[in-house]
Amino acid sequence: MMSPILTLFYFFLFLKIATCGVQNNNFTFNGFGGAKLDLDGIASITPEGLLLLTNATRLMTGHAFHPAPLRFKPPAGKTLSFSTTFVFAIVSKYSDLSSHGMAFLVSPTVNLSTALPSQYLGLFNSENCSDAANHVLAVELDTIENPEFADINDNHVGIDVNCLKSADSRPAGYYSGSATDQFERLNLHSGEPMQVWVDFAGGDMQLNVTMSPAQMPKPSRPLLSATVDLSSVVYDQMYVGFSSATGSSNHPSHYVLGWSFMVNGEAESLDYRKLPQLPRSKSKRKPKHIVVWLLPVAIFTFALIVAATVILVVRRRIKYAEVLEDWEQEYGPHRFSYKELYRATDGFKDKELLGIGGFGRVYRGVLPASNIEVAVKRVSHESGQGMKEFVAEIVSIGKLRHRNVAQLLGYCRRKGELLLVYDYMPNGSLDKYLYDQTRPSLDWARRFMIIKGVASGLLYLHEDWEHVVVHRDIKASNVLLDGELNGKLGDFGLARLCQHGSDPRTTRIVGTIGYLAPEFARKGKATTMSDVFAFGVFLLEVACGRRPSVIEAGEHVFLVDWVLENWKAGTVVATRDQRLGLEEERSVVEMEMVLKLGLLCSHPMPEARPSMRQVMQFLDGDKTLPELSPAYMSFSYPSLTQNQRYDDDCIVSIPTSVATMSNSSLKAR
Template identity: 50%
Template structure:
């Protein structure tokens, strides 16, 4: 006998049993009736009106609150969460081998603490396994992967528009089949039965919504329908796709929900859930659904709310003066700079205490890098167990700090596989700290600039993969995000390698952003000598084309295994990488500039193509440089390189020197001009 039958028995026979003087059984029967009113399961169907006794399999940020809500976010930053029905379901008919018809009903609500700020949504999925350890914590709903997603059906409730995934907007429902790209998607809403008119719905407007997913075995059709909670199921579905799931799903599979906890502190709640195999999913009694907390409020144990003030008061009364002294000492140790305008940035601001504990007090053993703009420490956040990198920089001047922090928070919303995720910031006294995702394999420069033979290096295939990855990331920054982002400090030491040795562009401490279609404003020159475009030295105005110039030097650096400037015994004997490569090109010996540590194990045509693209990006005149979109077309072989001789390039470089008042005997313009002043003034560069 399944639980639905027990539930029916309890409702129908309970009054009769009472009349028969079954008083000794009354407490047990009342408890059974109350429990079965919210949860019912059977082999081919189940339903949950709240999840207090659901026994779901939970991991990551997913929790069941005291009130019975399934909370997929739990107020945690950049952590994936999953909630699964505990046992796998048999989707294929044993006689035909085909995936059977099934029906799903979901009641959910997305609560956005900061209206107007987009965040990733939540997804319902059917998967062959409940192990998602290799999924990314801040992308693709914490379940999908960029490459292989076999035997996976995902219904996404998406509130973030990712151009990389070709999302239609930041408020849509999508069907994903074995891929991070939606097979079909539609703006969130529903069709009225009476008029047939389409009504828009806002997914993250703190509105309880109902989602139906139906699969018909005979028609091999997937229907997805959406409506407000108190509106019945519309006759016309929002999405209707023909796809034979027998080619996708395994014989038995797990079903559940997945999401990623975000810095925007958005909560993804599931209030009710039902499933039926070869039948309509059972109706959910909305009168028994758990209540949502207020905006920004996380449900807390009532007992804790009562005991904590009493315990605190008793502690203060008992140890009085000692507590005051300890609090004062603690405040001095973790004191921060906080101004009224920073309150709007909410979870983007980390507390100094959390960063201090994560890095074990910024101990030297956790120091992983240092440069002209600060020191970088490895850390581990205590609550989420997330590895982070903390960059400490000084800021002596408060001028422009609000603008700088505003841009840091905006850049923290960037999502791309070739960008290091900027998580947030912290200010303390004369310090500014930027918090990033930690990249375990460190920076690219340590793999291509070394002298000892026992140090690791990258083969050509890995280098070319890194080059294409950084080019893709720059294209996203320059053209595909909602604003134009100019990085301003592209070099090998700012390219980090993830677990799979993919290149990720990091260190956005100097980045500037502005609206598409507008001109960047002039600013003080910042960056690194050797990577500065000539017009940036003259005007101080950074643009996507100054990034292209730095990327050109980066191409030469990675391919040749050399820094932009090699020191000689005197200033006059310095060797500039661009001069050296141009000279070899002019002598038809371009392949001899490729890093000798590769021992000839590389594609000559591919390496020479990269070198020529690098020289083209280093053109002294901005208008003659390619955009990053053109660079990608050159790298992918979609467009041939324009014809240009070394003589023409050298003449144009020397002409630029004459116009700028430089000696025509020097071709490597800005690298020699140390008199232009310091380039690492953080506050002046904003």
């Protein structure tokens, strides 16, 4: 029989083994100097003791975890309560521009190497997002509105379980706690430190998220309060930490200044006096004046300097002269100076030329002050009565925020030209990958992803933004590819916007031959349905690898007619780009659906075309494309347009394939 002493020895040995590898379930970091955290990606601890999750490096992730797992379930198996608080700051060089945010997370592992940057916040990827096997709880602090995750805006706090489509979310802010209990908004990327409290009550599965400016007492009313059943999400032991990711541009730095955590209790308050300071930009000192002792030399030198300065100023004013009227003062950061763009593009030299279109030349540039890469388009214009309204719309369109819409950053006017400034897309335009034989061809999976991205961006312009935006020039050369070959709809120099339920104010025929809807040529009024027509031609262009209109054997051949003839003959799939193998059955089905959808969208009658929301439902597989009858699709594009005449009050871009046509033939077609 075992002695009592030996029994006690084995009992304590069992307890030691059972708790081995699991540290105390509480900790506090008032700054991270000397802290032993598990870091990966570009996360680091600065000499000042700041936890820096991400910096200005593009398309990177950063993670920081407490090095040991914490026990979230007792032997009985019930989920324990926990409490945490942390002070963070998102610091950007530009208060009105931001990239993706950050998240506090509870995870079964510290290995998130498969997670993607940008909108996935370094947590998931396109394959495992929404997978219950993730076992991840996160509280996101997001500064980009991503429609695919149903984000409420570009400045929100959300509770995420296994995916980035939040179980609950609210605009960032706090309740004042006064008699009126007023809601005060906070700007997540303001650069100012803010504090977040996350409290989970395991008994009733209640998760509360509260936030406020740093050093302010915790508000009594939480920002978010939701019932979240974590019994099947958390394991016995879980890791806690932070995750963040950078985008392709305008990426800020994500900091954590202090962090406290406790299981089955309230997290210890942070000591603000011990928290490290955020980096601040240092002002440059002005050079000291040079004291001149010799009067004659000083006068002579001064005269030379004045003369040289006058000559230099006059020459620079002539060189950088631009149009700036009083009404443009209100546009602030959206108005670039010509000097800034001139220096950014190295004087608009040919070595920085990205391409030439029907409406101007596009140059690559690097803004001197921010070191951000941009694309600058030079468009000729005449300063007329409508210029004020046109620029006002350009600035409004600059507020668009969508992952498949190239951001229009601003504009500049100089003499007889308008300069539009966009985000730079390193992979250029889609047409280069369709027609340039020196570039590798895109496979069907990538083309289909680009098609869905452009459709999502166009749906945002037509229905999901605060205004209706009619693009008026949808084509492959205006679809830009970022570093990951995601498609972004760009070139808003011809776009028009209006309120929902009203007509766009357009009176001039603008666009590109081959993409113009028949009713647009007749009435001269662009609508969302004329955009859908151009998108239909774009679908056929991407699937077939052919331009919308070409000259063959002296005849003008339209892509829509060619595909339509093959559809009537039952050989529509044969019109695909012959560089596409389509070995998988799914690819053949997708290709046939896209070709038929292209014909439906490019139907001559506007009322027969689907809306962009219906288009997205077809592409996502949520709805089945209706069968097209021969009678319904009996039309010929040339017969619909041969009697159209483009008069002097029009702007029409001519594709390269028809650039040799005469003026008379253009008017005839």
